[in-house]
Amino acid sequence: MSTPLTIPAALQAAVSDHPYPLLFATISGAHLYGFPSADSDWDLRGVHLLPVREVLGLQDTQDTVEVMYDPARHAVDLDLVTHDAAKFFRLLLKRNGYVLEQLHSPLVVHTTPEHAELRHLAARVVTRHHAHHYLGFSANQWQMFQKESPRRVKPLLYTFRTLLTGLHLMRTGKTEANLTHLNAEVRLGYLDDLMDQKRGGAEKEPFTGDVAFYEREYRRLSRDLEDARDASGLPVEVDVATVDALSDLLVRLRLKEGA
Template sequence: MTYPPELHTAVATHPYPLVFATVSGAHLYGFPSADSDWDLRGAHLLPARDLLGLHEPAETLEVNRDERIELDLVTHDLGKFARLLLKRNGYVLEQLLSPLVVHTTPAHAALMDLAPRTVTRWHAHHYLGFSTNQWSLLEKEERARVKPLLYAFRTVLTGIHLMRTGTIEANLIALNDTFKLPYLNDLIALKVGGAEKEPLPDPLDRYRAEHARLMADLERARDNAPLPDAVDERVVNALSDLLVRERLATP
């Protein structure tokens, strides 16, 4: 993928050294509209002096830019990112393992090597909760939109895939190569060819039973997953050692 120059500028002008920056959101999920914003996510390193004083450090940096394109940049300090990685957080797994890489480092590669060993069966709860929230948003809309419906399906399918394989797949087109749900390709085409707030042409009821079925499949996949209940302490120690090495190397 060719990235707009604004993404490279955002990386180059970040106030702290970046461990990585990847594209998330609709571009990662496989259904960006022409007017979709760019979601750039990653991890940075705060200098040790910022962490040693009395003042609480700002561990998360958010930058919103509305120039030629709309850009939303969010990065966490590596320490916070590592803690989130250990808390069955699907967001950070998807950001870390996104194939849409704008900036990378050896520390990013080390994190990616450790990432599969942080996955537990309880990551299913992240995807169950996310998909439930998206469906709730749909129920509240006067006229349901395509985007939250795709998010509802994307999250539940990513969760099922993770429980069955232990690997992350956030792209809905790739997921549907496996799940082969006939309505998804039409919905994706509608979103990609339309606008970010494209209305759903069908009644929401058409998809209700199907979403409920997939949610039940995710619960079964969680119960039968060949995954541990907790992260091995050796993985926690490896993440801690990585953080210390990178922190000490940061001016």
């Protein structure tokens, strides 16, 4: 069973030290997915706002800011990555499930009223084509699992986590990245066992089990996701009104920072 999550103070300090104002900062990675090991690093993701002078000027802009905290110096293994709002909004419109998960993460370190507005708008960018993101992500993780020697539990869990997130999105239109919550719907006992291994072990916890069984499950759930995509009532494309609303929000954010 998972235990309540205690968020280190260093995560809030990282937000406070960011060189730009933040729209939001949330926790992603294994802590969001529900199976962190004791030595798992902290993945902090978010959106920053470049000032108008930098956006309009000739100098290079920091569309992406990445800061890594060395655990030897900061007592926490932390990877902070943020994108400027314009880049993040474009990623939302490119059927990127990863940024949807960051935006909707319930593990919030920093938020703003516009964060809530963006969450509301993001519900309108979900299309049936988001299934391609999750099919591709799971395929990459499965290939990684197969090629590793020794094999690890982590990529196997990522394989199934992405498939179940995709299935949930196709069926409900809602983003859910926590594998414990997802598995409460499908009740696959082997996933509970794998999560217990990962939580009780190390980030590189070795896998011991029947690879052929998991391959059959991977293939079955991939077909289920393809079927759910084909049967989904989600739109095929994002409507123009949603793109206009995102553009309007971006302009308001820029003007607010330039005031």
